[in-house]
Amino acid sequence: MASRVVKGGPALTEYLNATKSAEPLYGDVQKHVLEKAMRPSGRRQDVLHPSEMVKADWCHLAAFHRLRRQAEPAEKRRTTFTRENIFQEGHETHSKWQRWFTEMGRLAGDWHCRACDQIFWDDQTPTCCRVCSASRRCVEYAEVPLNADPLRIGGKADGYSPQDSALIEIKTLGLGSLRYERPEFLERYMVETEEFGKLPDLTRLWRDFRRPLPSAVRQTQLYMYLCVHFEDLEVDRTVFFYDFKSTQETKSFTVTYDEGFSEPLIEAAAAIVDCVKSDTAPRCNINGRSGCPSCIEFKEQK
Ligand SMILES: [Zn+2]
Numbered sequence: 479m480a481s482r483v484v485k486g487g488p489a490l491t492e493y494l495n496a497t498k499s500a501e502p503l504y505g506d507v508q509k510h511v512l513e514k515a516m517r518p519s520g521r522r523q524d525v526l527h528p529s530e531m532v533k534a535d536w537c538h539l540a541a542f543h544r545l546r547r548q549a550e551p552a553e554k555r556r557t558t559f560t561r562e563n564i565f566q567e568g569h570e571t572h573s574k575w576q577r578w579f580t581e582m583g584r585l586a587g588d589w590h591c592r593a594c595d596q597i598f599w600d601d602q603t604p605t606c607c608r609v610c611s612a613s614r615r616c617v618e619y620a621e622v623p624l625n626a627d628p629l630r631i632g633g634k635a636d637g638y639s640p641q642d643s644a645l646i647e648i649k650t651l652g653l654g655s656l657r658y659e660r661p662e663f664l665e666r667y668m669v670e671t672e673e674f675g676k677l678p679d680l681t682r683l684w685r686d687f688r689r690p691l692p693s694a695v696r697q698t699q700l701y702m703y704l705c706v707h708f709e710d711l712e713v714d715r716t717v718f719f720y721d722f723k724s725t726q727e728t729k730s731f732t733v734t735y736d737e738g739f740s741e742p743l744i745e746a747a748a749a750i751v752d753c754v755k756s757d758t759a760p761r762c763n764i765n766g767r768s769g770c771p772s773c774i775e776f777k778e779q780k
Protein backbone atom coordinates (compact mmCIF):
# COMPACT_ATOMS: atom_id res chain seq x y z
CA MET A 479 0.00 0.00 0.00
CA ALA A 480 1.34 3.44 -0.88
CA SER A 481 1.92 5.57 2.17
CA ARG A 482 0.33 8.98 2.11
CA VAL A 483 1.40 12.00 4.06
CA VAL A 484 -1.27 14.04 5.79
CA LYS A 485 -0.42 17.43 7.20
CA GLY A 486 -1.46 18.21 10.78
CA GLY A 487 -4.86 19.76 11.31
CA PRO A 488 -7.95 19.62 13.47
CA ALA A 489 -9.04 16.29 12.03
CA LEU A 490 -5.64 14.65 12.34
CA THR A 491 -6.46 12.67 15.50
CA GLU A 492 -9.58 11.26 13.91
CA TYR A 493 -7.53 10.52 10.81
CA LEU A 494 -4.92 8.65 12.80
CA ASN A 495 -7.60 6.72 14.68
CA ALA A 496 -8.92 5.56 11.33
CA THR A 497 -5.62 3.79 10.73
CA LYS A 498 -6.21 1.64 13.84
CA SER A 499 -9.12 -0.28 12.31
CA ALA A 500 -8.54 -4.03 12.12
CA GLU A 501 -9.99 -4.22 8.62
CA PRO A 502 -7.75 -2.30 6.21
CA LEU A 503 -10.57 -1.47 3.82
CA TYR A 504 -12.63 0.05 6.66
CA GLY A 505 -9.63 2.12 7.76
CA ASP A 506 -8.97 3.19 4.16
CA VAL A 507 -12.49 4.39 3.47
CA GLN A 508 -12.46 6.44 6.68
CA LYS A 509 -9.13 7.98 5.71
CA HIS A 510 -10.49 8.73 2.24
CA VAL A 511 -13.57 10.49 3.60
CA LEU A 512 -11.58 12.50 6.15
CA GLU A 513 -9.00 13.53 3.55
CA LYS A 514 -11.83 14.81 1.36
CA ALA A 515 -13.32 16.69 4.32
CA MET A 516 -9.96 18.27 5.19
CA ARG A 517 -9.74 19.96 1.80
CA PRO A 518 -10.98 23.56 1.94
CA SER A 519 -14.72 23.66 1.32
CA GLY A 520 -16.30 25.55 -1.56
CA ARG A 521 -18.45 27.49 0.90
CA ARG A 522 -18.12 31.21 0.27
CA GLN A 523 -16.45 33.13 3.07
CA ASP A 524 -17.27 36.59 1.72
CA VAL A 525 -21.00 36.52 2.41
CA LEU A 526 -23.29 36.37 5.43
CA HIS A 527 -24.78 32.88 5.67
CA PRO A 528 -28.46 32.68 6.72
CA SER A 529 -27.67 29.51 8.71
CA GLU A 530 -25.32 31.56 10.88
CA MET A 531 -27.42 34.74 10.95
CA VAL A 532 -30.34 32.93 12.61
CA LYS A 533 -28.28 31.56 15.49
CA ALA A 534 -28.90 33.15 18.89
CA ASP A 535 -25.16 33.78 19.25
CA TRP A 536 -24.63 35.37 15.81
CA CYS A 537 -21.98 38.00 16.50
CA HIS A 538 -22.06 41.11 14.32
CA LEU A 539 -18.44 41.91 15.06
CA ALA A 540 -17.22 38.45 14.00
CA ALA A 541 -19.38 38.72 10.84
CA PHE A 542 -17.82 42.11 10.10
CA HIS A 543 -14.30 40.66 10.38
CA ARG A 544 -15.14 37.68 8.18
CA LEU A 545 -16.55 39.92 5.46
CA ARG A 546 -13.41 42.05 5.58
CA ARG A 547 -10.89 39.25 5.34
CA GLN A 548 -12.65 37.70 2.34
CA ALA A 549 -9.40 37.19 0.42
CA GLU A 550 -8.03 34.76 2.97
CA PRO A 551 -8.29 31.04 2.27
CA ALA A 552 -11.18 29.12 3.74
CA GLU A 553 -10.58 27.55 7.13
CA LYS A 554 -10.37 23.81 7.48
CA ARG A 555 -13.26 22.20 9.28
CA ARG A 556 -12.99 20.18 12.44
CA THR A 557 -14.73 16.90 11.76
CA THR A 558 -15.06 13.19 12.44
CA PHE A 559 -15.97 10.25 10.24
CA THR A 560 -19.37 9.94 11.93
CA ARG A 561 -20.05 13.59 11.32
CA GLU A 562 -19.12 13.30 7.64
CA ASN A 563 -21.34 10.24 7.42
CA ILE A 564 -24.26 12.25 8.84
CA PHE A 565 -23.64 15.08 6.34
CA GLN A 566 -23.48 12.62 3.47
CA GLU A 567 -26.68 10.90 4.60
CA GLY A 568 -28.31 14.35 4.60
CA HIS A 569 -27.11 14.98 1.02
CA GLU A 570 -28.45 11.61 -0.15
CA THR A 571 -31.83 12.34 1.42
CA HIS A 572 -31.94 15.72 -0.34
CA SER A 573 -31.15 14.07 -3.67
CA LYS A 574 -33.89 11.49 -3.20
CA TRP A 575 -36.67 14.03 -2.57
CA GLN A 576 -35.37 16.39 -5.25
CA ARG A 577 -35.35 13.53 -7.73
CA TRP A 578 -38.99 12.71 -6.93
CA PHE A 579 -40.04 16.36 -7.33
CA THR A 580 -38.05 16.59 -10.58
CA GLU A 581 -39.84 13.50 -11.93
CA MET A 582 -43.11 15.24 -11.06
CA GLY A 583 -41.99 18.34 -12.99
CA ARG A 584 -42.50 20.41 -9.88
CA LEU A 585 -39.13 22.13 -9.38
CA ALA A 586 -37.60 25.38 -10.58
CA GLY A 587 -34.10 26.48 -9.77
CA ASP A 588 -30.52 26.02 -10.79
CA TRP A 589 -29.66 22.92 -12.79
CA HIS A 590 -26.23 21.38 -13.22
CA CYS A 591 -25.18 19.62 -16.40
CA ARG A 592 -22.75 16.75 -15.86
CA ALA A 593 -21.71 16.87 -19.55
CA CYS A 594 -20.52 20.50 -19.71
CA ASP A 595 -20.30 21.16 -15.94
CA GLN A 596 -22.30 24.39 -16.31
CA ILE A 597 -25.12 25.62 -14.11
CA PHE A 598 -28.23 27.29 -15.55
CA TRP A 599 -31.56 28.51 -14.17
CA ASP A 600 -34.83 27.04 -15.39
CA ASP A 601 -38.37 27.85 -14.25
CA GLN A 602 -39.31 24.24 -14.82
CA THR A 603 -37.72 20.83 -15.22
CA PRO A 604 -35.48 21.19 -18.29
CA THR A 605 -35.80 18.75 -21.18
CA CYS A 606 -32.08 19.15 -21.97
CA CYS A 607 -29.06 21.23 -20.95
CA ARG A 608 -29.60 24.86 -21.89
CA VAL A 609 -25.89 25.36 -22.44
CA CYS A 610 -24.73 22.33 -24.44
CA SER A 611 -28.07 20.61 -25.27
CA ALA A 612 -26.95 17.39 -23.59
CA SER A 613 -29.85 15.08 -22.80
CA ARG A 614 -32.01 15.47 -19.73
CA ARG A 615 -30.22 12.53 -18.12
CA CYS A 616 -27.10 14.70 -17.74
CA VAL A 617 -29.02 17.39 -15.88
CA GLU A 618 -29.42 17.35 -12.11
CA TYR A 619 -31.08 19.79 -9.73
CA ALA A 620 -28.68 22.31 -8.22
CA GLU A 621 -31.11 23.91 -5.73
CA VAL A 622 -32.13 27.54 -5.36
CA PRO A 623 -29.50 30.25 -4.86
CA LEU A 624 -30.86 33.05 -2.69
CA ASN A 625 -28.74 36.16 -2.61
CA ALA A 626 -29.15 39.70 -1.37
CA ASP A 627 -26.08 41.29 -2.95
CA PRO A 628 -26.46 44.75 -1.36
CA LEU A 629 -26.59 43.06 2.06
CA ARG A 630 -23.97 40.48 1.15
CA ILE A 631 -26.24 37.63 2.19
CA GLY A 632 -25.83 34.38 0.28
CA GLY A 633 -27.75 31.15 0.82
CA LYS A 634 -29.38 28.21 -0.89
CA ALA A 635 -32.81 26.64 -0.40
CA ASP A 636 -33.35 22.94 -1.07
CA GLY A 637 -36.11 23.45 -3.59
CA TYR A 638 -38.64 25.82 -5.15
CA SER A 639 -42.02 24.89 -6.55
CA PRO A 640 -43.51 27.81 -8.53
CA GLN A 641 -46.77 25.89 -8.89
CA ASP A 642 -47.16 25.80 -5.10
CA SER A 643 -45.54 29.22 -4.48
CA ALA A 644 -43.44 27.33 -1.99
CA LEU A 645 -39.86 26.82 -0.98
CA ILE A 646 -38.97 23.26 -0.08
CA GLU A 647 -36.74 22.26 2.82
CA ILE A 648 -35.65 18.67 3.32
CA LYS A 649 -34.42 17.49 6.70
CA THR A 650 -33.18 14.25 8.12
CA LEU A 651 -34.01 13.46 11.70
CA GLY A 652 -31.84 10.85 13.31
CA LEU A 653 -29.98 10.13 16.47
CA GLY A 654 -26.72 11.25 14.89
CA SER A 655 -27.97 14.56 13.50
CA LEU A 656 -29.88 15.36 16.71
CA ARG A 657 -26.78 14.71 18.80
CA TYR A 658 -24.91 17.32 16.78
CA GLU A 659 -27.64 19.82 16.08
CA ARG A 660 -30.19 19.58 18.89
CA PRO A 661 -28.70 17.79 21.93
CA GLU A 662 -31.20 19.53 24.27
CA PHE A 663 -34.17 18.27 22.21
CA LEU A 664 -32.81 14.73 22.28
CA GLU A 665 -32.16 14.99 26.02
CA ARG A 666 -35.89 15.42 26.65
CA TYR A 667 -36.48 11.93 25.27
CA MET A 668 -33.79 10.10 27.20
CA VAL A 669 -35.30 7.47 29.48
CA GLU A 670 -33.69 5.42 32.21
CA THR A 671 -33.95 1.71 31.47
CA GLU A 672 -33.18 -1.01 33.98
CA GLU A 673 -31.18 -3.15 31.66
CA PHE A 674 -29.34 -0.67 29.44
CA GLY A 675 -29.19 2.60 31.38
CA LYS A 676 -30.15 5.85 29.60
CA LEU A 677 -31.65 5.39 26.13
CA PRO A 678 -33.52 7.69 23.75
CA ASP A 679 -37.22 6.90 23.28
CA LEU A 680 -37.27 7.42 19.52
CA THR A 681 -40.89 6.32 19.06
CA ARG A 682 -42.09 9.04 21.41
CA LEU A 683 -39.67 11.58 19.98
CA TRP A 684 -41.03 11.04 16.46
CA ARG A 685 -44.65 10.99 17.63
CA ASP A 686 -44.18 14.30 19.49
CA PHE A 687 -42.35 15.91 16.60
CA ARG A 688 -45.04 18.34 15.43
CA ARG A 689 -43.20 21.32 13.98
CA PRO A 690 -39.87 22.05 12.32
CA LEU A 691 -37.00 22.84 14.66
CA PRO A 692 -37.00 26.58 15.57
CA SER A 693 -33.62 27.21 13.91
CA ALA A 694 -34.98 25.73 10.67
CA VAL A 695 -38.05 28.01 10.85
CA ARG A 696 -35.90 31.12 11.42
CA GLN A 697 -33.67 30.18 8.50
CA THR A 698 -36.53 29.58 6.09
CA GLN A 699 -38.24 32.83 7.08
CA LEU A 700 -35.04 34.59 6.05
CA TYR A 701 -34.94 32.58 2.81
CA MET A 702 -38.50 33.59 2.00
CA TYR A 703 -37.65 37.23 2.70
CA LEU A 704 -34.76 36.94 0.20
CA CYS A 705 -37.10 35.32 -2.36
CA VAL A 706 -39.65 38.10 -2.13
CA HIS A 707 -37.36 41.12 -1.79
CA PHE A 708 -34.25 40.19 -3.74
CA GLU A 709 -34.89 37.24 -6.05
CA ASP A 710 -38.30 38.06 -7.49
CA LEU A 711 -39.62 34.58 -6.69
CA GLU A 712 -43.26 34.19 -5.73
CA VAL A 713 -43.30 32.47 -2.37
CA ASP A 714 -45.85 32.43 0.44
CA ARG A 715 -44.78 29.38 2.41
CA THR A 716 -42.12 26.74 2.96
CA VAL A 717 -42.92 23.07 2.98
CA PHE A 718 -40.66 20.98 5.21
CA PHE A 719 -40.12 17.29 4.62
CA TYR A 720 -38.62 15.34 7.50
CA ASP A 721 -37.14 11.92 6.92
CA PHE A 722 -36.84 9.92 10.15
CA LYS A 723 -33.74 7.79 9.87
CA SER A 724 -34.73 5.17 12.47
CA THR A 725 -37.89 3.99 10.71
CA GLN A 726 -37.87 5.77 7.31
CA GLU A 727 -41.16 7.41 8.29
CA THR A 728 -41.73 10.94 7.03
CA LYS A 729 -43.60 14.07 8.08
CA SER A 730 -44.38 17.32 6.34
CA PHE A 731 -44.97 20.75 7.86
CA THR A 732 -45.85 24.12 6.38
CA VAL A 733 -44.44 27.43 7.54
CA THR A 734 -46.24 30.53 6.29
CA TYR A 735 -44.21 33.55 5.26
CA ASP A 736 -44.10 36.26 7.91
CA GLU A 737 -42.79 39.49 6.44
CA GLY A 738 -41.75 41.08 9.75
CA PHE A 739 -39.98 38.01 11.11
CA SER A 740 -36.61 38.60 9.43
CA GLU A 741 -36.56 42.39 9.56
CA PRO A 742 -34.21 42.61 12.59
CA LEU A 743 -31.75 40.29 10.81
CA ILE A 744 -31.97 42.31 7.59
CA GLU A 745 -31.34 45.52 9.55
CA ALA A 746 -28.36 43.91 11.28
CA ALA A 747 -26.90 42.77 7.94
CA ALA A 748 -27.33 46.29 6.52
CA ALA A 749 -25.55 47.75 9.57
CA ILE A 750 -22.66 45.27 9.23
CA VAL A 751 -22.25 46.08 5.52
CA ASP A 752 -22.22 49.81 6.36
CA CYS A 753 -19.49 49.14 8.92
CA VAL A 754 -17.43 47.29 6.31
CA LYS A 755 -17.85 50.20 3.88
CA SER A 756 -16.76 52.79 6.44
CA ASP A 757 -14.16 50.47 7.96
CA THR A 758 -15.52 50.90 11.49
CA ALA A 759 -15.92 47.79 13.62
CA PRO A 760 -19.39 47.34 15.16
CA ARG A 761 -19.58 46.35 18.81
CA CYS A 762 -20.08 42.74 19.81
CA ASN A 763 -23.85 42.37 20.18
CA ILE A 764 -23.48 39.23 22.30
CA ASN A 765 -21.13 40.32 25.05
CA GLY A 766 -20.37 44.02 24.54
CA ARG A 767 -16.88 45.32 25.20
CA SER A 768 -15.27 42.09 26.36
CA GLY A 769 -16.39 40.15 23.29
CA CYS A 770 -17.85 36.67 22.78
CA PRO A 771 -16.27 33.36 21.72
CA SER A 772 -16.94 34.16 18.02
CA CYS A 773 -15.23 37.55 17.87
CA ILE A 774 -12.48 36.96 20.41
CA GLU A 775 -10.23 35.35 17.75
CA PHE A 776 -10.21 38.64 15.83
CA LYS A 777 -9.24 40.72 18.83
CA GLU A 778 -5.46 40.68 18.50
CA GLN A 779 -5.46 41.09 14.71
CA LYS A 780 -6.18 44.81 14.63
ZN1 LIG B 1 -24.47 20.93 -20.67
Ligand SMILES: [Zn+2]
Pocket residue numbers: 537538539540762763764765769770771772773774
Ligand atom coordinates in the same frame (compact mmCIF):
# COMPACT_ATOMS: atom_id res chain seq x y z
ZN1 LIG C 1 -18.81 38.83 19.63
